[in-house]
Amino acid sequence: MATTRREIEPGLGAEATGPVPGWGWTESALAMMVFVWGVNFAVVKNALAVFEPLAFNALRFVVASVFVGIVLRVQGALVLPERRHLARIVALGLLGNVAYQMCFILGLARTRAGSAALILALTPILTAFFSMLTGHERPGWRTWAGAALSVLGIALVTGAGALLEGHEALVGNLILVVAAAVWALYTVGARPMVERYGSIQTTAWTLWVGTAGLVALGTPALLRQRWEEVGAEAWGGMFFSALFAIGLAYLIWYRGVERIGNTRTAIFSNLTPVVAMIAAAVLLKETPTGWAVLGAVLTLGGVMVVRSDR
Numbered sequence: 001m002a003t004t005r006r007e008i009e010p011g012l013g014a015e016a017t018g019p020v021p022g023w024g025w026t027e028s029a030l031a032m033m034v035f036v037w038g039v040n041f042a043v044v045k046n047a048l049a050v051f052e053p054l055a056f057n058a059l060r061f062v063v064a065s066v067f068v069g070i071v072l073r074v075q076g077a078l079v080l081p082e083r084r085h086l087a088r089i090v091a092l093g094l095l096g097n098v099a100y101q102m103c104f105i106l107g108l109a110r111t112r113a114g115s116a117a118l119i120l121a122l123t124p125i126l127t128a129f130f131s132m133l134t135g136h137e138r139p140g141w142r143t144w145a146g147a148a149l150s151v152l153g154i155a156l157v158t159g160a161g162a163l164l165e166g167h168e169a170l171v172g173n174l175i176l177v178v179a180a181a182v183w184a185l186y187t188v189g190a191r192p193m194v195e196r197y198g199s200i201q202t203t204a205w206t207l208w209v210g211t212a213g214l215v216a217l218g219t220p221a222l223l224r225q226r227w228e229e230v231g232a233e234a235w236g237g238m239f240f241s242a243l244f245a246i247g248l249a250y251l252i253w254y255r256g257v258e259r260i261g262n263t264r265t266a267i268f269s270n271l272t273p274v275v276a277m278i279a280a281a282v283l284l285k286e287t288p289t290g291w292a293v294l295g296a297v298l299t300l301g302g303v304m305v306v307r308s309d310r
Helices: 025-047 053-075 083-108 113-134 141-165 167-197 199-224 232-260 262-283 290-307
Strands: none
Touching: 025 083, 025 113, 025 232, 025 262, 053 083, 053 199, 053 232, 083 113, 083 167, 083 199, 113 141, 113 167, 113 262, 113 290, 141 290, 167 199, 167 232, 167 262, 199 232, 232 262, 262 290
């Protein structure tokens, strides 16, 4: 039987149940992840102008899988999960990589990059809710007050996007709401595996499972992709998204879950919209409406309230 992280480090993850922690290396890495994810919305949106969405997803996950495999090789030999956990690993890989990424890429293709980032800011609230249901964490009243603010903010952003861009943007926004719920379930469902095997092993297994599924779904798109239309900028966007927004960011995300818990890790993702809206304005010339700005303020205000919950 594989040696578990609990056996090696008995106190691992204990700080996830205590008071609000101070700033450390984990938080610094998560802040870097936020910057990468914020820029990634504009990078992916730009690349999708020439890439088939499912072909883009398949390619970047193959690259990300190779990257994580190299990291795993540097860290030590690959440890296989116990047979009784195989079904859970496969389910997590399909949920967090295939289902989430399909929703993410199809939703982003239909709406503005800034709106997409704000809608995915629902993730920490949903993570807190699912963590409560599973008994991982016990959110207090501040979490639910922050949730109410964030939901109101997302409603304003979604409504503003629908008025500005019509039915297509509304469909994209709703798909992204589903994406937020799927990622929250993935984060909460993976925590027992992270605590048992460690963040790198769990990230690698679920990523490889998801990559297999995304390549299978993306094969028709890869075959009909017009490769002559894909220039250096689009290829650069694909590699940026693969190496940093997936490979590196996933490793950082689960390191956060391992060290500071589900909700405190997820709350960092709600800072992503600030970076995303700036990046979208600079790279894509997206100008947010007044209602969208108000929605962003409410959403991020809700995040800060949740962050203060002990």
